[in-house]
Amino acid sequence: MIRVEQIRKHYDDQIVLQEIDFQVEHGLCLGIIGPNGSGKSTLLHLISGVEPITSGDIFIRNEPIRQYTRKELSQQLAVLQQEGLPPLGYTVREVLEMGRFPFQNWMGKDRMDASELIEGIAEQLHLSTLLDRKLDELSGGQRQRVALGKVMVQQPEILLLDEPTTYLDIRYQLQFMDYVRKWQRECGLTIIAVLHDLNLAAQYCDQLLVLHEGKQVAIGTPNDIIEQERVTQVFGTEPIIIKHPVNGAPQILLQPQEQGIE
Ligand SMILES: Nc1ncnc2c1ncn2[C@@H]1O[C@H](COP(=O)(O)OP(=O)(O)OP(=O)(O)O)[C@@H](O)[C@H]1O
Incomplete structure (x- = not known):
């Protein structure tokens, strides 16, 4: 379980986050949504x-993360960013092996033989x-699968x-989100x-946390969160919200402004 308690973050005198307070239960997926810069x-x-809390x-597991060393933290937690891969000259196998860094000693020796794990994950991700x-010989979609493989190897x-x-x-x-799910x-x-795509977030996340101007506006299930008034207030646009005909998740249809930009 992850617990975030009354977080505040400043950069110099700019308050970037305040009054952030929530928890995520083990095994759930929380989506963070909100406009640019929120x-x-x-x-x-x-x-x-990677950033200190103000x-x-x-x-994490009832221990404040400031008490974890960087290595201890990366044994618990993996991060996958948009461009989360090393330079293009590496092979897929080399990149997957990098996922084992947190489990290697100072001589680069892993606590286990990870070759079977790596082969298994490569198979799962095709x-x-x-x-x-x-x-550099892969498509963008394949590269993102490799990035996912690298964090899976980190277990x-x-x-x-x-x-x-x-x-x-x-x-x-969809393929990427299906692998993750x-x-x-x-x-x-956990x-x-x-996620910027609210429709994807509503389909794959158990809960959604809405940020607006650095504040936590709401947290709840996609059905509770994605509703007309809140989307309009937070994103400044008036979409049409419908239920997905197959799985019932709230889905947003965008509506161009008839008058154009005023
Ligand atoms: N290292 C930094 N130093 C100073 N200000 C920063 C730094 N990182 C982020 N900020 C500021 O913090 C605010 C929030 O930025 P952040 O990138 O967290 O927003 P975001 O919701 O992820 O935005 P986006 O959807 O555009 O990626 C912005 O005003 C940004 O300029």
């Missing part, structure tokens, strides 16, 4: 420990035939995703994901 990525950086605390290819309990589907076409967006269900993974 503080989503900053919140993820605080949870991953005040408040974040707990990367087996690509293991000896270099990253974290918590996965943080920062806009993981931004550069993917609709097929690869399968992993969540099979391993009880996920916190920043």
Whole structure:
């Protein structure tokens, strides 16, 4: 379980986040949504420990993250960013092996033989035939699968995703989110994901947290959160909201302004 308690974050005298307070139960997926600049990525950086918290605390397994060393934290938690891959000259196998860094000692020796794990994950993600290819010989969708493979090899309990589907076409967006959901269900993974696509967020997340101007506006199930008044207030646009005909998730239809920009 992750607990975020009364978080505040300043950059110099700019308040970027305030009064952020929520928890995510083990095995659930929380989506963070909100307009540009509302503080989503900053919140993820605080949870991953790469940015210091100005005040408040974040707990993983009831321990404040400031008490974890960087290595201890990366044994619990993996982060997948938009461009989360190393330079393109590496092969897929080399990148997957990098996922084991948190478990290697100072001589680079892993606490286990990870080759079987790596082969298994490559198979699950349909990367087996690509293991000896270099990253620059892959499509964007394949590369994002490699980035996912690298964090799977890390075997974290918590996965943080920062806009993981931004550069993917609709097929690869769904494929990527399906892989993540399968992993969540099979391993009880806890996920916190920043997602710009509200329709994707409503379909794949158990809960949604809405940020607006650095403040937590609401947290709840997609059905509770995605409603006309809130979307209009937070995003400044008036969409049409319908229920997905197959799974009932709220879905947003965009509506161009008839008058154009005023
Ligand atoms: N390292 C930094 N130094 C100073 N200000 C920063 C820094 N990182 C972010 N900010 C500011 O914090 C605010 C929130 O930024 P953040 O990137 O967290 O928003 P976001 O919701 O993820 O935005 P987007 O959807 O556009 O990616 C912005 O005003 C941004 O300029």
